[in-house]
Amino acid sequence: MLDTVRQIETPEGVSLRLHAAGATVRAHAWLIDFGLRAVAACLLLAVLGMLGAAGAGIGMLVLFAAYWIYGVVCEVWMDGQTVGKRVMNLRVVNADGTPVTLLPSVIRNLLRTVDGLPGIYGIGLVCCLIDPHSRRIGDIVAGTMVVHVLQRGALAQVPNEAPEPPSTPLRLEEQEALVAFAERGRNLHEARQRELGDLLEPLTGRMGNAGLRKLLAHANWLLGRT
Template sequence: MSEGILTGEGVLLDARPASFASRMLAALLDLTVIVGIAILISIVLGGLGTQISDSAGRAIGVLVIVTVMVLIPVTVETLTRGRSLGKLAAGIRIVRDDGGPVRFRHALIRALTGTGELWMTAGSVALITSLLNDKGKRVGDIVAGTYAVRVRGAQRTLPPVAMPYQLAGWAHSADMRRLPDGLALAARQFLGRANTLHPASRERLGRELASQAELAVAPPPPPGTHPEMFLAAVLAERRDREFAAAHAADRTATAEAELVRRLPHQIPDPVD
């Protein structure tokens, strides 16, 4: 688990940085689209011919440059939360260092920095910086606090967590409301890929996650409980409780909606 996102609870979650090839493919596709838009605008302006004065032409030229270099990238990244056409095709996304979606501020910083490291230097600065950075960040990513992650092919369906029968009684009566969501997610990912880990790493990670979970669960599991069985029992019980609570809330909302629709003034009709 050397790569990932650090949550507020200090738990490292899986998030593989995009490969150099994926980033280059996305950049080339985006460049092709932007150049195509620039050519289209030039053709339109050329059709106007001499109808535009020299000063107006220079102003329009500056506006076109700003639109191509800044406005279009910022708008696309903001509206798509970090997925341009090229990134969508390459299966990557730009996210913040904490794993959250990028906002207007991040997209603006990336675009403004890109005018120097991408356009004015033909991408050489961005290429060198990306090769030297362990997450493939260019200068704009370093300044904005973002990086590219894989969003296609990096995730797989995890097998369902089963309740260990010997811990069912304890889990049903245990208080696990203080279990952080980040820790539960980390435990779920660990159990889903435990069979692929090195035995020593599997044992170490299992004990670390179990020790963190025990601080949020009361009473503790029976003495001698295996860490992975403890985590499975906690996650299975937590899942069942959340499902039951959601089902109960849905029934309550349905019943209240029926009462609201009855007249007059939300008072049930009298029974004949």
């Protein structure tokens, strides 16, 4: 299944594009996490087995924690990423693009029991294939989604300037054009940069180098710099 894009608009008028992760890449991340937990559990149980019945009891608690708590701890305190998701460049976020919090994480992980039926995530897989944003039941109920972590190469290419929001809301294509200009402006002659910047004087309220600095400030704000 092709990955889809969910576009949302923040109260500040900024359009965000969340690239939903499909079932295949999510399955790869799950297999990595499952393998890590299985290896860690086997090693620990081998050691605890030497303690007899007490060790077996402790081992059951460890297995419970590995299955139920691992996902919540990673998602809430590791920026929405388990080890598997980090390897596959995925992240769990709220449906509005904000970082996932404790309650939604707990809900989505508890509902793995339902998504796992009748075995090997049968219901979860079907739900991911049907839902337009590749969500399983746990994500739909919790109001979360798994998205691709996009590389922020553009952030490194845009010159530093104190971020400042545009004076008027910009459409998505206008935001993209502004960031593209900030990325590639240094490849243009200075006179050409100023010429293009002057065309946006209605937005910046400035001309020349002052207008260029204002455009860079807007681009840094759109990229989330602080």
